[in-house]
Amino acid sequence: MRSVDGLLEIGFMRTVFDSLGTGVLVTDTTGRITACNPRAQQLLDRPPDQMLGHDMHGLLHRREDGSAVSRAECVLLEVLEGGRPAEGSDELFLRGDGSLVPVIWAATPLRHEGRAEGAVIVFHDFSLHRDAAEQTAAYLAALEGLTARLTMVAEVSTVLISTQDTPKMLDRLAGLLVPDMGDWAAIDVRAAEQTGEMQRITVRTLGGHGTAQALTGPLPPLPESTRSAALHALRSAEPVVLDADDLAEQPDSPLAAAHRELFDRLGGTCAVVVPLNTRRQVFGALTVARAGPDASYTEAEVFVLSDIARRAGLVMEAAELFEQQRHVAETMQRQLLTPLPQVDHLTMAARYRPAESVAEIGGDWYDSFLLGDGVLTMVIGDVVGHDLKAAAHMAEVRNMLRALAWDRTEPPSLIMRRLDEAMTHTSDAPMATCVFARVEGEEGGPWQLHWVNAGHPPPLLITADGHTRFLEAGHGPLLGLSSALHLGLGWPDARADLPPQSTLLLYTDGLVESRTRDIEAGLATLRRHAAALARRDVEEFLDELLVRIDPSGDDVALLVLRTPAAGVGAHDEAPPLHAHSPAASNRGAPGSRIEDTPVRDTSEPA
Incomplete structure (x- = not known):
């Protein structure tokens, strides 16, 4: 018969078991639940009669999609088989209401008088910690994405100011956007403001340089009216996002057909068309497309592309003003x-x-x-x-x-x-x-x-x-x-x-x-x-x-x-005008030419 102290000790341990702020499950050597404390019942939303005597693994252990985990993959059962403690934070338990609760857990083999009696699993709701970790991971991913975008924008800014040759600048710009922003990129500009004639300056792809090069050159002029969403970007100076349905529409003008040819030759299931513009005028359009079956563009990506195109438009406007001022200055100097x-x-x-x-x-x-x-x-x-x-x-x-x-x-x-x-x-x-x-x-x-x-x-x-x-x-x-x-x-x-x-x-x-x-x-x-x-x-x-x-x-x-x-000249019978001749001041004949010697491109052999 047990002593009074022994009975008191058992009662005290039971109180501790019931009062723990973390869930505790006890199993036998086969994995059946033999005890559960009130906190375990609360966390799992299950009364004792729904847990005691049931196989812990079959009753509780689940995957993210709610399906059962095979016994061979159960890390908790390994404690029973191997006799070594284990812990983790990637497991999900099925609650009584059918929902899943992520748990952080530790399992220890239970031995009594040298014999294996089962296992003790201590666990706690890991939802808040897991949500915080997932949120942190999402923030980090977003930050990495933002850093990558900022790096690209910085590279774009460098390209935009690297040369005063507008076609060369636009070609480099398109090259920076592939493959980060799309599988290919094309830039069309207005060749003549008065006539509306267009010119495809560049097409850049991951491969197939010959195909891309063949798509550049003169384009049909802007039509008076069009239903084309792509050409709407040129008219409205607003970005246009094209999905598969938009790309399936039949072109209603020669320029729209020329734009459609890009997708026929290079592929594409979605695209963004952004205008190269400033507040004063639209210079052209940048098209960036993706060819993956489930590809799409996020709102943030459309914003980045719009910002890049706006920067390019400002540079093109500055280049235009530069040429105008240069022409005025040169004309003034040449007249003098x-x-x-x-x-x-x-x-x-x-x-x-x-x-x-x-x-x-x-x-x-x-x-x-x-x-x-x-x-x-x-x-x-x-x-x-x-x-x-x-x-x-x-x-x-x-x-x-x-x-x-x-x-x-x-x-x-x-x-x-x-x-x-x-x-x-x-x-x-x-x-x-x-x-x-x-x-x-x-x-x-x-x-x-x-x-x-x-x-x-x-x-x-x-x-x-x-x-x-x-x-x-x-x-x-x-x-x-x-x-x-x-x-x-x-x-x-x-x-x-x-x-x-x-x-x-x-x-x-x-x-x-x-x-x-x-x-x-x-x-x-x-x-x-x-x-x-x-x-x-x-x-x-x-x-x-x-x-x-x-x-x-x-x-x-x-x-x-x-x-x-x-x-x-000292003894010429009919000497040319002399510096001291009175007629010289009125009859000086034109001499050598006044000439703008072309600036040689130092990147090429002289």
Whole structure:
């Protein structure tokens, strides 16, 4: 007979069993439930009579879809068979109301006096923890997806600003969208706003480059009306999502048929068409498609594609404005770069190369004209700034210099002083650099250069035998500085002989300076190439010099003078116009051409 203490101990343990805040099941060696505490009954929504004596595995253990788990896969039964503790959090128990409850559990073999008596399973509702874990996993997945989208948008932004060549930019853009956003991508743009003509710029796929390339080229113009959902994107400037039913519709216009051909050749069960637009206009449309049988586009993906297309539209608008401003600036400059006079047997030539970027188009100019005393002038200058306003200021300074100089016999230093004062008191033009020179001499020579330099790179003199030197005398302050600040500075007159058959080159800093090369290195390069070209005629001299140096970035103006051989023209019976001839000021004949030398693509062999 058990002692009173033993009975009290049994009663205490029963109270502990019943009071545990976690479910407890006890099974025999076959897996039948022999005991369950009140918390287990509550968690499983089952009274004791629905559990005691029943096989635990068959009664409770289920899969996610509610189907039974085979006994061979039951990790809880392994405790009975192996005699080793186990635990987990991936199991589901069937509740009395038919619902499933995820449980976190621990099972321990039950032994009494050395014999296996069954197992004890302690478990708890894992729903909240599991929901939190699933929510965290969902957040992480969403964050990874967002990070991937942001990375792609960053790459897209880099592509959009990587080139001013719009077709090349759009081709790179389409390539970035495959395969992350679709199995293929195509971009159609308006080739002519007035006529509505369209052009397919690019088609990018995972493979089949030849097929994709064959789908590019001219497209039919926009129809007056259409039911096509894809063309609706161009009309409404809103994204359009196409599903299988939309793609099955028959096209109602040639342009819609051309769009449908993409799907016939490349496949596709869904697509998004987003306009390449700004607030002012629609430039074209981007189509991205997926070919999987269950493929679709989420609202977030449509938003990302719309944002990318909007960015592309802004870049296309900027490129259009760039071309307009570039054209205006170039036209303004070309109107001011007048034909060069030809005096005696002096030979002149000039070149102007516009900047590659509209941000660099500015105030470079050259000029040459005959003064009232018949003397030939040479001018090269650069107004501070790089925009259309700088080009306008250049025109203003250039015309002021002409007006101040043409009827005066003053030395260049006084002309520069008058120009500096005029810029300060009658103009809003900023500072400028300038070389103003008189080419003086009798018929047949010798010739002499009389000049001043207002902060400009020095002229380069190349003799017939290839010796070179920079004419560094005559330097003074920039125009627009001395008078404005009341500095009282001046420009010293300088003189240098121009030997027979020598070449004098005036140039702007774009020829010798860039973001990748300092001016000292540029001057050395100029000197070397000019020496090698000393015997070329002036036209070829300038052309070849530009090819060899290949300046990039800033605009460039060049003005070159070649003196004749000694005595040439001195005894001509009908000499050409002479610099000192009174008629020369009115009858200077046009000389060398004013030409935009094409910018060579440095990515290709010269």
